[in-house]
Amino acid sequence: MIKHRKKSSVTAQDVALRAGVSRAAVSRTFTNNGSVAKHTREKVLQAANELGYQVNFLAQGLNRKRSQLIGVVVARLSDPFRSGLLEGLLLEIQRQGYQAMVTEVRNADGLEETIRRFTQFRVSGVIVTSGQPPSELVNECVQHNIPVVGINRQMDIKDVDFVCSDNKAGAALAAQQLLESGCKQLAWLNYKDSTWGGINRGECFKHAIDQHQLQALELLAEQDGYQGGRQAAHQLCASQNWNIDGVFCANAQLACGFLDGMREQGFSAPQDFHLIGFDDTELTGQYSYQLTTIRQNIDLIAKQAVLNLQARGRDNTAKQRFDLVPVTLTLRATSPALTD
Amino acid sequence: MIKHRKKSSVTAQDVALRAGVSRAAVSRTFTNNGSVAKHTREKVLQAANELGYQVNFLAQGLNRKRSQLIGVVVARLSDPFRSGLLEGLLLEIQRQGYQAMVTEVRNADGLEETIRRFTQFRVSGVIVTSGQPPSELVNECVQHNIPVVGINRQMDIKDVDFVCSDNKAGAALAAQQLLESGCKQLAWLNYKDSTWGGINRGECFKHAIDQHQLQALELLAEQDGYQGGRQAAHQLCASQNWNIDGVFCANAQLACGFLDGMREQGFSAPQDFHLIGFDDTELTGQYSYQLTTIRQNIDLIAKQAVLNLQARGRDNTAKQRFDLVPVTLTLRATSPALTD
DNA sequence: CTGTTAGCGCTTTCAA
DNA sequence: TTGAAAGCGCTAACAG
Numbered sequence: 001m002i003k004h005r006k007k008s009s010v011t012a013q014d015v016a017l018r019a020g021v022s023r024a025a026v027s028r029t030f031t032n033n034g035s036v037a038k039h040t041r042e043k044v045l046q047a048a049n050e051l052g053y054q055v056n057f058l059a060q061g062l063n064r065k066r067s068q069l070i071g072v073v074v075a076r077l078s079d080p081f082r083s084g085l086l087e088g089l090l091l092e093i094q095r096q097g098y099q100a101m102v103t104e105v106r107n108a109d110g111l112e113e114t115i116r117r118f119t120q121f122r123v124s125g126v127i128v129t130s131g132q133p134p135s136e137l138v139n140e141c142v143q144h145n146i147p148v149v150g151i152n153r154q155m156d157i158k159d160v161d162f163v164c165s166d167n168k169a170g171a172a173l174a175a176q177q178l179l180e181s182g183c184k185q186l187a188w189l190n191y192k193d194s195t196w197g198g199i200n201r202g203e204c205f206k207h208a209i210d211q212h213q214l215q216a217l218e219l220l221a222e223q224d225g226y227q228g229g230r231q232a233a234h235q236l237c238a239s240q241n242w243n244i245d246g247v248f249c250a251n252a253q254l255a256c257g258f259l260d261g262m263r264e265q266g267f268s269a270p271q272d273f274h275l276i277g278f279d280d281t282e283l284t285g286q287y288s289y290q291l292t293t294i295r296q297n298i299d300l301i302a303k304q305a306v307l308n309l310q311a312r313g314r315d316n317t318a319k320q321r322f323d324l325v326p327v328t329l330t331l332r333a334t335s336p337a338l339t340d
Numbered sequence: 341m342i343k344h345r346k347k348s349s350v351t352a353q354d355v356a357l358r359a360g361v362s363r364a365a366v367s368r369t370f371t372n373n374g375s376v377a378k379h380t381r382e383k384v385l386q387a388a389n390e391l392g393y394q395v396n397f398l399a400q401g402l403n404r405k406r407s408q409l410i411g412v413v414v415a416r417l418s419d420p421f422r423s424g425l426l427e428g429l430l431l432e433i434q435r436q437g438y439q440a441m442v443t444e445v446r447n448a449d450g451l452e453e454t455i456r457r458f459t460q461f462r463v464s465g466v467i468v469t470s471g472q473p474p475s476e477l478v479n480e481c482v483q484h485n486i487p488v489v490g491i492n493r494q495m496d497i498k499d500v501d502f503v504c505s506d507n508k509a510g511a512a513l514a515a516q517q518l519l520e521s522g523c524k525q526l527a528w529l530n531y532k533d534s535t536w537g538g539i540n541r542g543e544c545f546k547h548a549i550d551q552h553q554l555q556a557l558e559l560l561a562e563q564d565g566y567q568g569g570r571q572a573a574h575q576l577c578a579s580q581n582w583n584i585d586g587v588f589c590a591n592a593q594l595a596c597g598f599l600d601g602m603r604e605q606g607f608s609a610p611q612d613f614h615l616i617g618f619d620d621t622e623l624t625g626q627y628s629y630q631l632t633t634i635r636q637n638i639d640l641i642a643k644q645a646v647l648n649l650q651a652r653g654r655d656n657t658a659k660q661r662f663d664l665v666p667v668t669l670t671l672r673a674t675s676p677a678l679t680d
Numbered sequence: 681c682t683g684t685t686a687g688c689g690c691t692t693t694c695a696a
Numbered sequence: 697t698t699g700a701a702a703g704c705g706c707t708a709a710c711a712g
Contacts (some may be wrong), residue, residue, distance in 0.1 A: 009405075009484060009690055022699045027691055037697060057460045058407060059689035062398040062704050065349075069441070077430075078569070078622055083423035090417075090444040102442050104430040117439060120397045140392075144349060184404060226626055248431075260627035269693080280420055286566055288599035288628040351705055362683045367707055374708085377681055399705035400690050 010053045010203055013198040019047035030055055038286060061122055066236055070309065071118035072102040073111060075130035080281035083295070085151070088302035095317065096306050098124060105131055112137055119144050125309035128153060133160065138337075147312035154196035155322050161308040163301055163323040167197065170294035170327040171204035174248045174276045177292070177329060183246025183274050187236075189258055190250040191228050197249035201278060205248050210271060217244060221254060229254035231260025234240045246335075252279035257290050257333065269334040279313050280330050290333035301326050350393045359387035383591075400562035401462055407457065410649065411458035412442040413451060414471035419565065419593055420621035425469060425491070428642035436646050438464060445471055450668070452477055465649035468493060472536075473500065487539055488650035489645050494536035495662050501648040503611050503639050503641055503663040510634035510667040514588045514616045517669060519593025519631070520678055523586025523614050527576075529598055530590040531568050532560040538590035541618060557584060561594060569594035585613045588628060594621035596629050599674065613677040620670050631674035640665050 005148055012026040028034040028043045047053075061067035070093050077083045086102070090181075101121065103114040111131040118126050119140060126133075126141060126148045131339070134149060135157055141148050148160045155162040170299045178186060188205050190198045206216050218237060223229030229249065235241055249255035255277030259269060269275045277284060280295035304323050312318055330339045352366040359366070361380055368374040369384045376384075377555050387393075401407035417423045417657035426442070433440045441461065443454040450614055452473040458466050459480060466473075466481060468490045473488060475497055483489050488500045493501040518526060528545050530538045538551055546556050559576060561568030569589065595617030599609060609615045616623060620635035644663050671677045 011691090013689080023690080024692080024699060025697090027689095028698090031691080035697060040697080054460050056402070056462070056689050057352065057457075058398050058402040058462055060706085062396070062402055062689085063691045065704075066397060074430075077417075077427040078420065080418065080420065080423075083417045083426075084422075086423075087417040087444060090414075090442065096442060099461070101443055102430065103438055104427060104436060105688075116394065117397075117704085120394050121439070122396070122398055147398065220689095231625065246473045256626070256628075264627060282566065283623065285605060286596070287570065288596075349705090352707095353705080363706080364683060364685095365681090365709085368682090371707080376681060396705050399688085400707075402690085402705085405688075437710045597707095626694080 005293040009056070010051045011056070012053070014051055014054045015044060015048045018051060019043040019280035026053075040218075044056065047151050065122060065285055066124055067122045068097045069101050069121055069123045070120075070306075071115070071126040073105050073114055073126070073128045073130055074102055074274065075105050077104065079251075080283055081252060081279040081332075082129070084281060085301065088298040089127060089129075092299075092306045094300040096299065096310070098306075106135065107130075108132075110237050115141065119146060120145075124313060125149070125306075127151065127305050127309070130195075133157065135190075142316075143273060147309045147316065149308045151305055152195075152197040152299060154200075159320065160199060161321040161323075163304045163308065163321075163325060165296040165301065165327050166324045167201045168204040169324075170278060171201055171248070172208045173282045173327070173329040174278075174294055175205060175208035175212075176244035177276060177331075177335055177338075178248065178274055178323075179209070179214075181246070181270075181274055181324055181335060184219070185244050186214060186248070187217040187219050187233055187244045187252055188250075188274045189219040191230065191254065192222060193224070194250055196320045200307075201250055219247075225253040226257035226260075229257025229259075230264075233258045233265065237262070237267070239266040247273060247275045248274070249277045252277045252284045255291055255334075256283060256294070259289060259291065262336075272335055274335040276329075276335050283331075287333065290302050292332045292335035294329050295328045295330045296325065297325050342665045349396070351396070352393070354391055355384060355388045355393045358391060359383040368395075372392075405462060406464055407462045408438050409441050409458075409461055409463045410438045410646070411455070411461070411463045411466040412440050412466045413454055413466070413470055414442055415445050415593045417444065419591075420623055421592060421619040422469065423679075424621060425638055425641065429467060429623070429645065431470075432639075432642040432646045435460050438646075448472075449475065453483065454484040459486060462486075464653060465489070465646075467491065467649070469542040469672070471482070473497065482656075485656055487649045487656065491592075491641060491645055492535075492537040501652060501661040501663075503644045503648065503661075503665060504537075504665045505636045505641065506667050508544040508547075508613055510618060510669075511541055511588070511662075513549045513667070514634055515545055515548035515552075517587065517616060517671075517675055517678075518558045518586035518614055519549070519554075521675060523609075525584050526554060526586045526588070527557040527559050527584045528588050528590075529569065529572055529680050530560065530596055531564040531594065532562060533564070534590055541588075541590055541669065542633040556588075559587075561672045564602075565593040566597035567597075570601035570604075571597075571598025573598045573605065577602070577605040579608070587613060587615045589615070589617045592621045592624045592631065592633060595631055596623060599629060599631065606623065610676055614675040616669075616675050624670075632672045632675040633670050635668045635670045637665050637667065645676070648679075 277293040284291040396579040417513040617633040
C-alpha cells in the first residue's frame with residue numbers, strides 16, 4: 001500500500017518534477033524574468049495546469065523583499081465620498097496587478113501602528129487618505145524603500161508624494177458661480193476641526209472673493225457631516241437678522257445637512273439662498289437635494305496615486321511630487337445655471 | 341576603512357546576536373509560543389527595541405503556512421450599507437489582530453480570480469459580502485484549510501459558514517407595522533435582478549402577510565439603487581388607479597428613491613402611503629427622508645463573521661453554521677409609531 | 681529553558 | 697537557455 005503523502009499545496013518543485021525541468025525554469029516561466037525556451041515554457045505551463053499550481057506570494061515576497069500588496073489607510077467610510085474614493089482606489093490597484101490591504105484608522109496611534117504593519121508585509125506602496133503620517137514612520141518606509149502617497153492631505157512631509165483635488169480652482173468656480181448668480185452676502189461652512197482639505201478650500205474661497213472686495217461669513221459646525229451642517233443652519237437662523245444669500249461648503253455631507261437644516265426653518269435653495277457643496281457624491285444628485293457641487297475626479301485621483309507609487313518604486317530618488325487633479329462645477333438646483 | 345554593509349532591514353538574527361541569545365529565543369519571545377525565561381525575554385526585547393526590529397510577516401506566514409491576513413470581497417461600495425458593513429468588518433478584523441485584504445469584485449470571474457489570489461497569500465479566512473463563491477473555488481480554500489464565510493448570501497454552499505440578518509423577522513416586523521397602521525394594499529419593491537438577500541426578504545414579507553389573507557403587489561425596479569426606486573415610483577403613478585398604501589423595500593436606496601419618486605408625483609409618506617425600507621443607513625435618518633426601516637446590526641454581523649472564521653480555523657471539522665443576526669424596526673416619519 | 685537544525689517555497693546569481 | 701546552489705527571515709521539532 002503506497003503512502004500517498006497529501007501535500008497541502010503544490011509547489012514549484014512538484015511542477016518542475018512533472019515537467020522534467022528544474023525549479024528555476026518554473027520560476028522563470030511564472031515571473032517572465034530570465035529567458036526560457038518556448039518549449040520548456042510550454043511544458044512547465046502544462047504541468048502547472050495539470051497540478052493546479054499557484055505561486056506562493058508569501059515566499060515570492062520574502063525573496064524579492066517586496067510583496068505585490070499596497071496598503072491603503074482610510075477613515076470614516078460612512079462618508080460617501082470617502083467610500084467612493086476607496087472604491088476607485090481598489091479598482092485601480094487591482095487593475096495594476098496589486099492587491100490592496102486596507103486599514104481603517106481612527107487616530108494618530110492607529111496610523112502609526114498601521115504603517116508599521118504595512119512595512120512588515122513589505123508592501124509595494126502606501127496610500128494615505130486619512131490622517132497625517134508621522135514623518136518618523138515615513139522615514140521607516142523610505143528606509144525600506146516603500147513609497148508613500150497622500151491624497152487630499154497637507155503637503156508638508158518630505159519624501160511623500162501628494163495628489164490632491166484642485167481646491168483653489170474649485171473654490172474659484174464656486175465663488176464665480178455664486179457671484180455671477182447675484183449673491184451679495186457669502187458664507188463659508190466647515191467643520192470646526194476639519195481636515196486640511198476643508199480648511200484649504202475655505203482659504204481658497206476667501207481668497208477668491210477677496211478679489212471682489214468681499215468677505216465671507218465663516219460658519220463653523222460643531223460636528224462633522226450631515227448633522228453638523230444641519231445644526232449650523234439652525235444656529236444661523238437663530239441668530240438675529242442674518243442675511244446670507246450664498247453658501248459654499250467644505251463637503252457634500254455638510255452641505256446636505258445645511259440644506260435640510262434651512263428647510264426645517266422654512267428656507268430653501270435657490271429661492272432664499274444659493275448653496276454649493278464639494279464632492280459630488282451620489283447623494284448630492286438625488287431629488288431631495290439636487291445640490292450644486294464641485295466634483296472631484298475620483299478616477300483620476302486614484303490613477304495618479306497608483307502611478308506615483310509605481311514611479312517612485314522604480315526610482316526613489318525622483319523629486320517629490322504634488323499633483324493637482326482638476327475639479328468641475330456640477331450645476332444643479334441649489335445654484336442653477338445662469339440664464340443670460 | 342570599514343565597509344559597513346547597510347542591511348535594508350533588521351532580522352531576528354541581528355537581534356539574537358545583540359542580545360547574546362539564539363535566533364529561536366527571539367522567535368519565541370515575539371510569538372509567545374515556546375517558553376522563554378523572563379530574563380532572556382527582556383534582553384531580547386531590549387535588543388529588538390534598540391535595533392528597531394519588526395517581525396517579517398512574509399517569512400512568518402511562509403513558515404506557518406498561514407498569514408494573519410483576512411480576505412474580504414466587496415462590491416458597490418457606493419451603497420452606504422455596503423460601505424458601512426465594510427467599515428464594521430475592517431474594525432473587527434483589526435481588533436482581532438488580523439489585517440484585511442479587500443477586493444472589489446464586479447462579476448463571477450473577478451470573484452474567482454480574487455479568491456485564488458487570497459489563497460496565494462495564505463489568508464486565515466475569506467469573507468464574502470458580494471457574489472456567490474463558486475463551489476469549486478471554495479473547495480480549493482477548504483483544501484488549503486482556509487475558512488470561508490458569506491454574509492447575507494444564499495446559504496447553499498457546502499463547507500461555507502453564513503451569517504445573515506434575520507430577514508424573516510425583519511419582514512414580519514415590517515408587515516406587522518404596516519398592517520397595524522391600517523394599510524390595506526401592500527406592495528413589495530425590489531430590484532429585478534436583486535441579490536439573494538433582497539429576494540429572500542420579499543418572500544418572507546409575502547409569507548408574513550399571507551397569514552393575514554393578504555397579497556402584496558410586486559414592484560420590480562429596472563435599476564438598482566436610488567434611481568431604480570425613483571423610476572419604480574414613477575411607473576406606479578403612471579399606472580391607472582393604483583391604490584397602494586403600504587410599501588416595503590428590499591433596501592434603503594430603493595426606498596429613498598421610491599420616496600423621492602412619489603414626492604415628484606405629489607405623494608408623500610406617511611400621508612398618502614406608508615413606507616418601510618431595509619438597512620437603516622445614515623441617509624435614511626436624514627431630515628429629507630426620515631425613513632422607517634429595518635435595521636441590520638452591522639457590528640454583530642462583523643463580529644460573528646470573524647468569530648466563525650476563527651472557530652473554523654481551529655477546528656475545520658465543525659458543522660456548517662448558519663447564524664441569524666437579529667434586526668430591529670426603526671420607526672421614523674414614513675411609517676410612524678402607532679399611537680393607540 | 682535554550683540552542684541546533686531543518687526546512688517553508690521561491691528567486692537569483694553563477695557556471696555550464 | 698538551463699540547472700545547481702545559496703539564500704530570503706522565520707518557525708518548530710528535537711535534543712540537551
